Structures are given as C-alpha cells and as structure tokens.
Amino acid sequence: MSDERDFSASLELSPEQLETGRFLFAGSCDFFYGAQQIGQLPDPGAPEVAFAGRSNVGKSSLINALTGRKSLARASSEPGRTKQLNFFDLAGRLVLVDMPGYGFAKAAKAVKEDWQGMMFDYLRGRPNLRRVILLLDARVETKASDREVMELFDKAAINFQVVLTKCDNVKPKAEEARYREVVAEVSRHPAAHPLILPTSSQTGRGMPELRAELAAFALPVQG
Template sequence: MALPFPLAEEPDEFSREAGRMMFANPVEFLKGVVAMSGLPPADRLEVCFAGRSNVGKSSLINALTNRKNLARASNTPGRTQEINYFTTQDGPYLVDLPGYGFAQAPVAVVAKWQALLKEYLSGRATLRRAFVLIDTRHGVKAVDEEILTLLDRAAVTFQVVMTKADKVGVKDREKAIEQVRGALAAHPAAYPEIIVTSSEKGDGIATLRAIIAGLA
C-alpha cells in the first residue's frame, strides 16, 4: 500500500531540463507590494512561497533561481513586510510572501502584513500553487496550521516543501516527514507529494524547479 503524501520523485530528464532552462534565464525583482491594490496585473500564472519566519524561504528562492541575493534574507526574523514579486522569462511570477508567526516588529505592523497575507491567499485568481515551507527540524506547528486551514478555505492547492533537511540526521528527518504526513491528512487542499530540500546542499532544488516549470 502506497504511503499517503509520498516524497516527490526525482524528475525525468525532460522535466529536469525544462526546470533548469526556466531558471537559467533571468529572474528579476519586479516590485514589493504592501496592499492588494499594488499587485501587478493578473496576466500570468503565479506560484507563491509561504512559511513562518526564519524557515529558510529567502535561501530557498535564491537556490531555486541560482541567484545569491535575489531574495534578501534577514538576520532578524519577521522583517519581510511586503509581498515581493519576481518575474521569470515566459514563466510564472514567483511570489515571496511575508513570514508568519514570530516577528520582531510592532504588533500593529505584524497585524497589518498578516492581514495582507491572508487577503492575498484568499483573493488572487491567478495563484496556481502555494508552496508552504516547513522546517525539517521542527515539523508542522500550530502557526502553520492556521495558514494551511486558510488555504483549505480559499481552495488554493498547496504543496509542502521541507527545508533545512541537511540540519538533522536520517532518523530525525524520517520522524519529521511522518509528522508532516499526519498533519497534511487533515487538509483537503494539500497536494499529495512532499518536497524535501536543502538550500545549502542543493537537495530537492531540481525537483522543485521541474514542478514549477510543469505548472507553467
């Protein structure tokens, strides 16, 4: 019997090359958005990256796009307060969402950008898939459940990308994967494959590229 929420398989040669070519072309920062009125025209598909603060989102986007500083990582969790749009050549927008959860910012500021995050996830018709990043060291936490439930309600398909897989041993990694599988079983919008990645080692990056190219 197949496991629920299996790990994403390595892409075939065609899919791998399609993903490589998409991200070999220039990927450029388009704009940072602080209100729904500032979103670019919905003239193409888009995929977004969501995750709690300090999950490794900026590092993953940089690894994905072969750029060292395309997405700016902050040493202070919760400093990204905008929806950041990036353009791919003949492909989808890549959308970097504000980190949720812990944030070293005034309560009112946190509330404002968390509301923007929820409004975007609920109301962007061209959003094809949300990639929800989960730290392999910690698994799914209560704050992640809030976003997963929101995506269920918005009927936005989401796929879990486990980050920092190189930071734990094999047994702890397997335990974390099982915990994530259990959590996803309660979410009807969850795409039934998990991507395990390491931005530092490059693990899973070709798989994620191929999946995004396939969506486009």
C-alpha cells in the same frame, strides 16, 4: 466522499521534466514589484507561484538556490520586518512571489492580524496564482502558526505544497520522523498537495525536482 490522495507517494519525474525545470530556472529572473497593501498588487499576468513560511525557515535561501542567484531574495536582519509581497519575473513565463514570513514572536498582535488579512485577500483574489509552496523546517516540529496558515490556505481554497527545508542539518532517522509527522499533518487539509519534498539550499538537494514541479505551471516557450 473519502480522500484518496496518497500522502506517502514519492515524486517521480522523467529526465525531460527535470530538463524543462532546469531550462526554465536557468533563464533570467528579476525583481519587478513590491506590494505592501492588497490594492498595490500588479495586474495579473503570467502564472504565479508563491512561497510562504515562518520568518526563519530559510525561504530566501531556497528562492536563491532555485534560481541560482546569491541575493535575489534577501532575508531581513529582523524576523518579521519584511511585510510586503515581492514579485520576481522568471524568464517572462512564471512569476515567483515571496510572501512575508509569519510566526515572528516579537510582532504585535495587530501586525499578525494584518499579515493574515493581507495574505488571505491575496490568496483568495489572485486569479493567476497556481500554487503556494509552504516551507517547513525539517529540524523542528510543526508550529501552531504553521497550522493556522494551512487552515488559511484551506479557507482560500488555494492548493499548497509542503517543502521541508534545511534537511542537510538533520540525521536520516530524525528526518524520516519529521517527514511522517508532516505527512500526518498535511493529510488533514483539503487544499494540500499530496507530495512533500525534502530540500537543502546548501547542498542543492530537491532543487531539480522542485524546479520541474514549478515548471509545469509556466507559460510555454515562445517560438
């Protein structure tokens, strides 16, 4: 069967969708759990959206920008050092999961294998996980470790969506070329969401759209 997903499509959101996203992410957001082993995961509750990316891709900055906090998610001073899944409760309606960074060059092979094993178990066995947001740096080409993680998502049959980070540091022509490269790469993966979103944690670009996308998974407001 042919793949009819349109990877060249643009994200079109209504003012109502954007406002729903703004309202959700304007609510309280608090860290409530950290798990270093798969057996330590909290019981499934509200829908979860996880964030994955290389250890220097700007994941913590993006989570902080999304939630309007300066230090909700903290980057480790040593890439690859943080090895736990961090859970954040967003207004009681959605859970944001900060996954450990991958692709750290200095890490031992056993550490990398442990990361893949734990992440696969989480992805495959989490019933309330709705989507993984995969962050790719707009300034550099797709790495082998990025492709390995996309294959991991395919095997786990979990939907993932690519978000390009640090777009404020890329000139328009270079960003367009990078975007096309990512479109070609992502189109090879059956678990991929077709829409790719350029963002900047510094300027706020793409944040309203990403908030609106994620708000679609949140529990309804209690009356």
